[in-house]
Amino acid sequence: MLAARPATQAPETELSFEPGTPALSIKVMTVNIHKGFTFFNRKFILHELRDAVRLVGADVVFLQEVSGTHTTHGDKFKNYPQTPHYEFLADSIWPDFAYGRNAVYTKGHHGNAVMSKFPILHYENLDISTGGPERRGLLHCVLDMPDHRPHVHAVCVHLGLLESHRRQQIKRLCEMIQRDIPHQAPLVVAGDFNDWRGLAHAQLEQGAGLREVFMQAHGRSARTFPAQRPVLRLDRIYVRNAEAHAPVVLPRQPWAKLSDHAPLAAEIMLWAHC
Helix, strand or coil: CCCCCCCCCCCCCCCCEECCCCEEEEEEEEEEEEHHHHHHHHHEEEHHHHHHHHHHHHCEEEEEEEEECCCCHHCCCCCCCCHHHHHHCCCCCCCEEEEEEEEECEEEEEEEEECCCEEEEEEEECCCCCCCCCCEEEEEECCCCCCCCCCEEEEEEEEECCCCHHHHHHHHHHHHHHHHCCCCCEEEEEEEECCCCCCCHHHHHHHHEEEEHHHHHHCCCCEEEEECCEEEEEEEEEEEEEEEEEECCCCHHHHCCCCCCEEEEEEEEEEEEC
């Protein structure tokens, strides 16, 4: 399996499509996998995570805190993969995947990843770090859809812990969308926003025309953290030029034992290209 090659230029020109003509439904999922460890790093559970992610049946998976490499964990933990974790998770289910390295340290690095059943034409990782030790990025992928449908743009997000940093990072996200993504192209933005006060919704709608799928369906975003007893609404799925149906927080069993964030999933309806 090969990862997609990085983008070398801006995406294609705007595509026209006919709103209101459903052509294809794809299932998306987002989850922060905490580098394959349980809360407080008590146990390495990447194998169990892979089984659980497979059972969701998602076409496109947005992953945060994915380990790219670590030089000593293989000696400490049984069954620690020799391959990058996004490649191990993708296995034979998601033939294309992309990884954006964010945090780099002496023994390795981690970041965001997208796994896709559709070809990834190209991807680009944008560093949106705002100073200090936190390293954050936006992983933007362009997905090739079947039957000449418009390309789908998928952006995997992991924002900072400080509100002032998140405001700047969301501004960078909106600028990237305005600059690099055709106005009429289907767009899905998902990940860990760390936006416990819910301030990102208005900024993203005004700056990029994005609407959050749980807000549309239920009037509020989903509680996702901590997974055992979710209180904070940190994780999100936003869409533009697409319709979301049946957004769900995935059940506590088995997920509360596999991540400190409850995963989200939704069906996304895309329209045919004119």
